[in-house]
Amino acid sequence: MHYNDYRILGFTTFSNGLLAYYPQLKISDAELILIIQLEMFSQKNEPFPSNEQLAANTNFSTAEVASLIQQLIEQKYLTIAQVTDDNGRIGNVYELNQLYTKVDEFLTQQLGTLKQGEHTEQTIAAVDNSQLNQLMRQFEIEFGRYLSPIEREEVAAWLNVDHYDPEIIKLALREAVLAQAYSLKYVDRILLNWQRHNLKTSSEVQKFLQRNR
Template sequence: MHYNDYRTLGFTTFSNGLLAYYPQLKISDSEIILIMQLELFAQKGENFPSNEQIAANTNFSSAEIADIIQRLIEKNYLAIDQVTDKKGRIGNQFNLDQLYIKLDELLAKNVLPNAEEGVTESSSSTVDNSPLNQLMRQFEIEFGRYLSPIEREEVAAWLNVDHYDPEIIKLALREAVLSQAYSLKYVDRVLLNWQRHNLKTTSEVQKFLQRNR
């Protein structure tokens, strides 16, 4: 099977933020797999797949799927709503709104600085909101996974050894995401290319990108 053959099966859109931070929401690996499956079915127009349908896409049994669903309901991440269709028929649908509300709260508190109020004071220390940690969190959100210790050291080296402006690094990350190249090696190549062109400010980089699009 070639890539184009797989394309006919479609793609599922899923939050990188949730992939990066689901452990902090106390969501287990089995629960995140179920959430992915619910998103897959919902994006195909099936808002209340059966346990058997979900199980067929996983290594879980129908009984295990039922248990996982119950756990998510108990955590208030998943709800089952009663809905009425255009023909007046009553049915059910899964609702993940509370999950994404909790994710928004987590990201707003620990990841995204509040533009109006400044950096939010929370259980995170001042160090946690340093440019380095903000960069790492942004990489984890965009990559949809945690950075390894070696990768964290590389990001730190960009700031402390190479002395790249954090905003320049963010622009390089954006270029990697646009190219669907989710690796620090790609970001590093972008940064080195800009360095060779003596680009030192975000405005210089943006002008360079506009000329070379």
Template structure:
């Protein structure tokens, strides 16, 4: 059989920042494998796979899976949320959003800072320190690819024409990543929605998100 014969199994989207920096978050290789499995099941519509199902896709035993899940919960990287389906039945789901929020925080505090130029008086350094360039770099980190010239122009338009604050754009990017929608179109829709709600500061956006989670 060839590669194309297995394409019907589908693909799993995983954030490149997690692959590159999971060890910096004190996540072990085994925990990363389990996170990948949780993502794979979730993206196929199974938000609360049994430990036995997770173990069957790894070299881990069900008991080891149970222990690793508990460790991720203790580290506040994973939560178990209660949900109600369309028929009113109550169930559970695994939620990895806390992990991605902590990853975002790590990238913002460490990766971007290491990339900032040190010669602040140099013209090139000033350009590199512009909000537009910093935002473009953040998008490239989260999307795991370089932005096209048109995409960079879109970011410039958000700043210079729409007058969105950089922190607002970063929050919209975070929402896109949490939704696994790696496109500027999705970010733009988020920004327009916040604009319709007259949200102008990051604090207002955070309050809005907390009310609507």
């Protein structure tokens, strides 16, 4: 059989924001797998799959599924709600609304308050956890503003052209913030100074800073 033969099984739509940031939300790998399964069943109009169904789709036992569900409920990421169908029958459904509210809140913290129409580029960057984007977000958080395209190119050059260790760049940013100098030029001068002293690792930089405090 070919891939197209399996397309009849359908696809599950899932939040890239959650995939990018679930560790920061204190969600374990196992819990994420269960959340994906719950989404799949929900999107197939099966909002309350049994523990046996969930276990059959994973490497978890039914006992492990029950434990993971309880963990998600305790973290307030998952709720069990009662619903009444068109025939008046009462049933249960799993709801992940609280989880996605937490994701929204987290992304809002990462993005800040954006004007309408400004979301696209920043949102894409927010769910990109590459080393470069992590650095850029840290600069934006410390500077309290978005980096300009030229500033983004400069941060990228520190990584890709100068080959500075990302941890050293973070230490240089910290030194700039301590000096209340919120500019990339200041950070660049710090990096050049450390380069002149042949400091290549974060531990060497920290020892250098301790000696010169």
